Amino acid sequence: MSQPRWAVVVPVKHLTAAKSRLRGALPGVPHEELALALAADTLRAVLACPAVAEALVVTDDTRVAAAARAAGARALPDGPDAGLNAAFRHGAAGTIAGWVAALTADLPALRPAELAGALLAAQNGRPAVRRFVPDAPGSGTTLLTAPPGVPLDPHFGVGSAVAHAASGALPLSGDWPSLRRDVDTAADLTAAARLGLGPRTAALVAASRPAHSAG
Template structure:
């Protein structure tokens, strides 16, 4: 069965993101680079017909441009799973014939080919999941058209998603490597990150301008 996919990517306000990267002055800029590199990889998969971004960052609402249909919605609920729930309800109402995938917005080593191969596998299972590199968290969940998704992201979420009926999908190291810590970032860099993250990693942190002031949505 060939499925057209809408991929929902929740993205936290850049200035509030990636606290575990410590005192790096470019932390917000890195959070933005991770998100934009992730979205570009998603948009490059031929199986993806719509990218749905659920975010509380007004700058992203105002200027996101991708080479595929994209809808950006402003997050109104507090918390990751609540934000995903908002997006899922919108996606299910708007594109009932599409499969839905939820992908975290901090996988800067992801390529379109990585995502495409895993979405092909997801076509064969009603509910799928991709655990993170540690095997305890979740990077992505998927559902065939009409299958209700129950997001349970956060620490220990891999077991929760399995208990909700999601089957593990084979995925590359690049897809499984979300970045929360400096160690994660070093590993992602070795795998090969997207252009925006790579550019930041080549520059001294004290030369990187702060994330631009957010505009109103």
Template sequence: MCFVEQGVDLVVPIKRLDRAKTRLRGAIGGPHAEVVLALLLDTVAAAASARGVRRVLVVCEDTRVAKEIAAELAGTGVEPVDEGGLPGLNAALQHGADLVRADDPGGVVGALQADLPALRPEDLTAAITEAGGRRAFCADRQTTGTTLLLSAPGAPLDPRFGTGSAHAHLASGAVAVRAGLATLRCDVDTAADLAEATALGLGQRTAYALAKRSTAGP
């Protein structure tokens, strides 16, 4: 079976915008939440346009996220769902995975980080293709974290995000996708990460938000 043609359902978790990406706070001028939202929107827009992605479910607890998805990404396959006060990232991911599993018990579910503003759809498609229906993950550029986790068809997602998640996912039996895929590996937690993403080419919303912040007066 070609899993790119079958389609993968992705779950993307995001905290309240004011509490997300705290290590970026102060590294950029202007309202922090605006840039965090731009990171998310560029990520999910790229993911939704990748061949092999059928649906993108954004698990959030911030009404601003749902509002912007409805305004900017209607009809793209991106949809928000209320996190409902779940305790942490892995619980939010499991909640989203359960929701998509209810619609397609035998499908492939993936967890994608919300901070990949340089993501190119072809890199995500390449990772899905290489996984080939196996439970698989893509490590971040530091090789310690995880930017993408894919289940096997109909099997548990079993997310183990947190410190050292790449090792945790490998130890749990997931296979690592190949080297390369630079835009899928470039999550943004720090100013240095943002510089790397900028060099790869930011999505239009993040580029606009940063440009607006840099030209804003005191």
């Protein structure tokens, strides 16, 4: 059975400003490297998802843009308006596919199959309705979807799950732990590690562990 092909928009801040609550989470690892690894592993999973036709990274950071292009994604500079929701809207306006998804860039344990499952569930829901996936705690949002012809209308930020529901989006329910596990704190990173991190983040976590002498 053929299925609609998705455009996935992933905004990433300048690495120096990204994921500020994670600063110092991995001793000896530069913060910018950790922020880049989270985004790179998220993007890797997106590009491996069979439902995705294109991935578009919205960023003004040259390192992020270069990594995105090297992975096979498009990189788009931020638009004139500041903020995460403006970046999502700007990216959605530049997509080619009719079905659009907004995804946060801090899902280092993301599994392509789980993303595909959520996108399929969004397609099979009520027509012309936006859908969203709450994060693991339930208050935030990791994924927002919009069918062709329907504005994305993102409301990411504190309390975004309630904000998205209030805007008319319907929650998606499914067994997608890696899709729900965004990483804002060191505790979140530990929880993501239990699910299995992507290769770049896993390498940094391993590098931050103190060496133990044998014997």
